[in-house]
């Protein structure tokens with residue numbers, strides 16, 4: 326059984342203009358030591374409700390986990406083990422880092438503690454664009470960070486943001502070429518997404534050009550030897566993110582920390598289609614909650630949702646179809662039994678229109694389907710009243 330832990334570290338140097346994660350500027354929040362104590366308490370009081378204690382992945386996200394002292398990351402990993410979770414060198418342990426927050430000493434500490442993969446917020450190598458995004462670091466900081474990672478010969482993923490204000494196609498091409506010089510193992514690429522009235526939505530390339538930017542990125546990464554294994558994620562062979570696969574492949578994960586979300590997919594009689602739950606986004610509420618001993622469920626009722634069949638079918642189809650492997654029909658039949666014909670009925674016209682295709686026992690998006698994936702997902706959204 327695959328099962329992972331997500332640990333949210335909400336500290337940042339500054340708030341980037343486009344960010345909607347629950348994060349705080351480091352001097353406007355309690356000291357990291359106090360936050361980490363709450364995290365440890367959450368682990369101690371709730372770990373027994375996890376579906377298994379065998380971990381396939383641990384992911385430190387944020388925020389900027391590399392901003393706080395490395396000793397805190399070590400203490401969280403120690404506590405994870407102390408409460409009974411087991412992990413070994415095969416367990417993927419990822420830490421998100423931002424340029425200018427890591428030095429060789431910190432990196433050594435992470436590696437000794439068991440971290441074996443990093444995710445770097447590179448975004449762009451254009452200083453003017455970095456500052457337009459409200460990011461604190463410079464392209465030079467990013468280059469130095471990537472050099473240090475390469476000196477240590479560690480696996481890492483890099484984020485690339487495109488369709489930024491005033492960004493041209495040739496600037497995107499330059500970003501990709503610069504990043505590839507450092508030979509990353511994995512790249513996550515995101516088209517800037519901000520609400521329509523947001524200041525960062527001004528002077529951006531029109532939609533057709535944004536699509537060209539994405540096509541260019543895909544082409545260059547494919548020449549470099551990467552495969553797009555999920556709508557926004559590319560990897561060299563065997564370098565896909567095991568932790569993120571949990572989200573796409575209907576696997577369970579427990580999210581610790583303020584605002585963290587969790588999902589237990591287990592098939593129990595009371596929860597045949599799984600359970601979603603989440604921690605409060607309000608830091609004080611979260612901190613108070615970590616001192617409460619839970620009942621039979623990890624969080625109070627308003628913070629959880631027992632999934633019904635139509636919600637579970639919708640999530641199952643949407644998340645699997647994001648991946649190159651696609652929607653596994655046998656696993657869907659196993660999970661949804663007598664409701665499987667409803668999925669097949671919706672898939673039939675999509676197959677006819679060439680938006681999805683059948684490859685062995687899986688259904689996946691075609692190239693045409695990827696371009697209008699939102700429409701495909703809409704067709705695979707199930708309503709309560711239509712199912713048995």
Ligand code: SF4
Pocket residue numbers: 336337338339340341344345346348387388389423446
């Ligand atoms: S560094 Fe990342 S998490 Fe922090 S504010 Fe910027 S985008 Fe958000």
